Amino acid sequence: MGKEITKRETDYSQWYNDIILKAGLADYSAVRGCMVIKPYGFALWENMRDQLDKMFKETGHQNAYFPLFIPKSFLSKEAAHVEGFAKECAVVTHYRLMNDPDGGGIVVDPDAKLEEELIVRPTSETIIWNTYKTWIQSYRDLPILVNQWANVVRWEMRTRLFLRTTEFLWQEGHTAHATSQEAIDETKLILDVYATFAEEWMSLPVVKGVKSISERFAGAVDTYCIEALMQDGKALQSGTSHYLGQNFAKAFDVQFTDKENKLDYVWASSWGVSTRLIGALVMAHSDDDGLVLPPKIAPIQVVIVPIYKGDEQKKMIDEKVKMFMEDFKALGVKVKYDDNDNNRPGWKFAEYELKGVPVRIAIGARDIQNNVVEVARRDTKEKTSVSIDGLANTVAVLLNDIQQNIYTKAKNFRDEHIAKADTWDEFEKLLDSKGGFISAHWDGTAETEEKIKELTKATIRCIPLNNLQEEGKCILTGKPSKERVLFARAY
Amino acid sequence: MGKEITKRETDYSQWYNDIILKAGLADYSAVRGCMVIKPYGFALWENMRDQLDKMFKETGHQNAYFPLFIPKSFLSKEAAHVEGFAKECAVVTHYRLMNDPDGGGIVVDPDAKLEEELIVRPTSETIIWNTYKTWIQSYRDLPILVNQWANVVRWEMRTRLFLRTTEFLWQEGHTAHATSQEAIDETKLILDVYATFAEEWMSLPVVKGVKSISERFAGAVDTYCIEALMQDGKALQSGTSHYLGQNFAKAFDVQFTDKENKLDYVWASSWGVSTRLIGALVMAHSDDDGLVLPPKIAPIQVVIVPIYKGDEQKKMIDEKVKMFMEDFKALGVKVKYDDNDNNRPGWKFAEYELKGVPVRIAIGARDIQNNVVEVARRDTKEKTSVSIDGLANTVAVLLNDIQQNIYTKAKNFRDEHIAKADTWDEFEKLLDSKGGFISAHWDGTAETEEKIKELTKATIRCIPLNNLQEEGKCILTGKPSKERVLFARAY
Numbered sequence: 001m002g003k004e005i006t007k008r009e010t011d012y013s014q015w016y017n018d019i020i021l022k023a024g025l026a027d028y029s030a031v032r033g034c035m036v037i038k039p040y041g042f043a044l045w046e047n048m049r050d051q052l053d054k055m056f057k058e059t060g061h062q063n064a065y066f067p068l069f070i071p072k073s074f075l076s077k078e079a080a081h082v083e084g085f086a087k088e089c090a091v092v093t094h095y096r097l098m099n100d101p102d103g104g105g106i107v108v109d110p111d112a113k114l115e116e117e118l119i120v121r122p123t124s125e126t127i128i129w130n131t132y133k134t135w136i137q138s139y140r141d142l143p144i145l146v147n148q149w150a151n152v153v154r155w156e157m158r159t160r161l162f163l164r165t166t167e168f169l170w171q172e173g174h175t176a177h178a179t180s181q182e183a184i185d186e187t188k189l190i191l192d193v194y195a196t197f198a199e200e201w202m203s204l205p206v207v208k209g210v211k212s213i214s215e216r217f218a219g220a221v222d223t224y225c226i227e228a229l230m231q232d233g234k235a236l237q238s239g240t241s242h243y244l245g246q247n248f249a250k251a252f253d254v255q256f257t258d259k260e261n262k263l264d265y266v267w268a269s270s271w272g273v274s275t276r277l278i279g280a281l282v283m284a285h286s287d288d289d290g291l292v293l294p295p296k297i298a299p300i301q302v303v304i305v306p307i308y309k310g311d312e313q314k315k316m317i318d319e320k321v322k323m324f325m326e327d328f329k330a331l332g333v334k335v336k337y338d339d340n341d342n343n344r345p346g347w348k349f350a351e352y353e354l355k356g357v358p359v360r361i362a363i364g365a366r367d368i369q370n371n372v373v374e375v376a377r378r379d380t381k382e383k384t385s386v387s388i389d390g391l392a393n394t395v396a397v398l399l400n401d402i403q404q405n406i407y408t409k410a411k412n413f414r415d416e417h418i419a420k421a422d423t424w425d426e427f428e429k430l431l432d433s434k435g436g437f438i439s440a441h442w443d444g445t446a447e448t449e450e451k452i453k454e455l456t457k458a459t460i461r462c463i464p465l466n467n468l469q470e471e472g473k474c475i476l477t478g479k480p481s482k483e484r485v486l487f488a489r490a491y
Numbered sequence: 492m493g494k495e496i497t498k499r500e501t502d503y504s505q506w507y508n509d510i511i512l513k514a515g516l517a518d519y520s521a522v523r524g525c526m527v528i529k530p531y532g533f534a535l536w537e538n539m540r541d542q543l544d545k546m547f548k549e550t551g552h553q554n555a556y557f558p559l560f561i562p563k564s565f566l567s568k569e570a571a572h573v574e575g576f577a578k579e580c581a582v583v584t585h586y587r588l589m590n591d592p593d594g595g596g597i598v599v600d601p602d603a604k605l606e607e608e609l610i611v612r613p614t615s616e617t618i619i620w621n622t623y624k625t626w627i628q629s630y631r632d633l634p635i636l637v638n639q640w641a642n643v644v645r646w647e648m649r650t651r652l653f654l655r656t657t658e659f660l661w662q663e664g665h666t667a668h669a670t671s672q673e674a675i676d677e678t679k680l681i682l683d684v685y686a687t688f689a690e691e692w693m694s695l696p697v698v699k700g701v702k703s704i705s706e707r708f709a710g711a712v713d714t715y716c717i718e719a720l721m722q723d724g725k726a727l728q729s730g731t732s733h734y735l736g737q738n739f740a741k742a743f744d745v746q747f748t749d750k751e752n753k754l755d756y757v758w759a760s761s762w763g764v765s766t767r768l769i770g771a772l773v774m775a776h777s778d779d780d781g782l783v784l785p786p787k788i789a790p791i792q793v794v795i796v797p798i799y800k801g802d803e804q805k806k807m808i809d810e811k812v813k814m815f816m817e818d819f820k821a822l823g824v825k826v827k828y829d830d831n832d833n834n835r836p837g838w839k840f841a842e843y844e845l846k847g848v849p850v851r852i853a854i855g856a857r858d859i860q861n862n863v864v865e866v867a868r869r870d871t872k873e874k875t876s877v878s879i880d881g882l883a884n885t886v887a888v889l890l891n892d893i894q895q896n897i898y899t900k901a902k903n904f905r906d907e908h909i910a911k912a913d914t915w916d917e918f919e920k921l922l923d924s925k926g927g928f929i930s931a932h933w934d935g936t937a938e939t940e941e942k943i944k945e946l947t948k949a950t951i952r953c954i955p956l957n958n959l960q961e962e963g964k965c966i967l968t969g970k971p972s973k974e975r976v977l978f979a980r981a982y
């Protein structure tokens with residue numbers, strides 16, 4: 001089978017890759033740093049995407065689609081932006097191939113060189129603000145609340161499945177507003193949408209905060225983020241929402257006349273989450289037997305495995321299952337009856353455990369006599385005998401319970417791994433013992449932040465929203481500080 | 492307003508562009524040949540995509556995602572394939588930009604040249620079959636029924652909004668089978684899905700057929716297609732489904748052991764429809780006042796416009812509308828109440844006509860006294876006074892009627908524009924008078940096909956499925972023929 005998974009204790013990083021490859025979420029591809037998202041992984045992404053999309057639409061956003069390519073000159077119109085993205089981009093320079101006149105197969109046609117190179121979008125602020133210029137004249141054209149689901153490319157040198165790939169899928173919202181306050185409100189609204197999605201759908205507790213200057217998005221005035229904690233004590237940035245001020249409006253000369261007929265530059269936000277969230281999901285909840293999926297986003301919520309000898313027993317089970325399958329479907333439960341003859345029940349049990357299916361129901365001939373089935377939950381591995389009467393309802397309640405339990409477990413872990421450090425010694429010890437978030441004073445300078453990173457690999461994950469204002473001294477320099485920030489080693 | 496639309500009679504091509512730009516479906520972009528799909532156009536695409544996706548899933552397909560980039564060497568592994576796609580592709584040659592050492596802004600970093608160039612996928616057979624090689628060992632791994640929704644790039648020299656753009660959105664199905672028959676069945680199953688979708692959802696009558704050799708997909712054994720007729724008498728290929736035989740399995744060495752433990756190459760199909768369908772929709776149904784959308788895929792099915800003087804009347808109307816809005820929503824009707832104060836009713840009427848909203852309801856203070864509203868249907872422009880009692884039900888029935896009527900109208904037009912030609916003279920006269928599909932005998936050679944194209948710009952659109960076998964003589968060469976084929980000028 002080759003389905004054994006490395007244990008977390010043995011090699012956390014290998015455990016992560018094993019789960020993704022063996023549960024069938026994704027595969028490596030022939031293209032450096034790009035992955036193939038397999039059907040099971042994509043079904044998971046679809047569930048996540050559809051829920052997020054619903055939440056965006058409920059908050060007044062619409063989808064649109066902008067070009068994959070960005071003219072090179074656009075990238076450099078916003079000074080900070082080009083610094084952040086020029087170093088890692090895929091550049092299209094030609095538009096035709098030809099047969100090698102020397103017989104060496106097909107080669108790039110030197111006559112088909114583009115006058116201006118095109119960049120495969122690493123993010124779309126520039127091409128979108130160049131378009132918004134033609135859409136916006138007056139305050140009546142505002143706000144624009146647009147999102148797109150798209151692929152983007154960043155030429156990362158070191159890649160990890162889902163966490164950091166050359167191409168990835170994401171959504172990017174790009175909004176335009178008449179006032180600064182409106183743009184800030186939008187930025188925060190989306191941060192709340194992301195946090196609600198992470199906590200209620202992915203069972204993933206997150207800290208909401210704002211980034212330090214050095215960790216800001218290239219071109220933003222402020223970057224808000226949600227930060228989650230993985231089981232190895234490292235943090236993972238799971239979504240960002242940027243207040244862009246008038247930076248892109250100025251770079252692309254997008255002005256509007258306000259109600260008083262005065263010209264002003266437009267205010268902006270942008271925000272995104274990506275397939276990286278799947279990496280977060282795997283690292284936060286899974287165990288040494290495989291994936292553990294929150295029921296609300298699981299492609300299969302319940303799997304039913306028949307256990308039988310001979311056709312007569314099989315037929316009896318089939319009939320029974322057919323009856324309660326209808327009940328499951330009526331309740332909107334995603335249920336699969338796996339009566340594939342090629343695999344034995346034990347193999348199926350391991351397979352669905354590996355795939356993180358929240359509930360497994362085993363049903364045999366004797367069970368039917370007793371009017372019961374065996375229900376196993378993936379999160380706790382508990383097995384119970386459950387009456388067939390009202391089975392679908394019982395399981396629906398159980399699914400909610402599992403959703404909640406996965407969250408509580410992750411929340412408890414996270415809460416146990418937030419600690420205060422008041423000295424450099426404490427800080428280093430915490431990092432090297434249990435990891436997690438460390439709440440510590442910092443003098444507010446980029447130099448100190450950089451030095452802490454060099455010394456410990458820990459970075460400032462965020463300054464939590466509504467942070468307690470508290471006098472203190474920087475753990476590294478001893479200089480005065482007005483609040484603690486959250487440090488962690490991070491993905 | 493600048494919302495006037497060129498009449499079809501005056502300039503059909505300009506009429507088409509006017510509708511797309513002024514109804515807010517799409518916009519030109521700064522990138523040559525690429526368009527921006529605006530929120531209204533994208534909402535239309537979402538409805539089409541979601542329905543197709545549902546139909547794919549109901550027929551056993553799953554979604555996945557494969558890399559955007561294809562190594563150059565992959566493209567040339569299938570001989571016919573490279574001929575078809577190498578001439579029009581975007582080539583990534585570098586992966587980094589840098590500041591020009593001579594101070595000329597940012598330039599491509601010459602040190603960041605890729606060892607092997609990457610092609611932005613024009614279609615994904617090659618990268619997918621390279622992946623399938625690792626997924627398939629035995630007949631137990633088959634069939635693979637996978638689809639992906641993706642963007643693709645073909646470097647077209649002459650582009651048209653939706654009909655032919657450098658980048659476009661589409662779905663591409665790629666299936667793998669243990670037998671030739673299974674792959675052929677799959678190819679035809681999908682052709683039926685496409686035809687059903689076109690006819691029942693887009694109200695677009697189509698001819699199902701198979702392509703002549705010269706019009707085949709590069710790498711296919713057989714290309715099946717659906718062909719629709721536009722109002723100017725030109726045909727538009729609206730979807731293709733390819734039986735690939737073992738061509739790609741051989742090119743990528745994908746073999747499997749069958750039930751008898753014998754090694755064989757895997758059999759394949761691939762199939763796709765794209766945002767081009769939106770172009771077909773516009774050209775088939777719209778009129779000189781704008782879009783006409785079939786209710787089943789319209790982003791807004793019903794718009795309600797209040798007509799009032801003063802706040803008191805407005806309040807009374809609001810209350811009434813609130814009541815029947817609930818009924819609409821309960822029936823799943825997509826309804827919008829446009830009580831925006833900035834625009835007058837007459838402006839709104841024209842705007843929603845332009846946008847093709849199937850039903851418009853106008854409601855004034857006197858209407859409420861009479862317990863009626865004015866209902867206008869977009870397709871026929873008929874207006875009727877309808878009782879507020881049971882309004883939602885009445886309108887739901889009307890929406891079905893409109894869906895059917897748009898189809899019937901297009902079907903009648905199409906049927907009136909299929910004609911037989913038995914001589915070259917008839918053939919040319921038909922083409923230059925009413926256009927449409929011309930059913931004529933052809934000697935079966937690529938040379939004659941090419942010559943007819945040179946002389947008339949007409950191409951063989953397809954050999955219809957279940958075509959009548961009938962002896963005859965080629966309209967051009969007079970050589971013997973066993974069946975008629977459908978010719979047309981086409982987009």
Ligand SMILES: [Zn+2]
Pocket residue numbers: 417434
């Ligand atoms: Zn711990």
Ligand SMILES: [Zn+2]
Pocket residue numbers: 908925
């Ligand atoms: Zn005609």
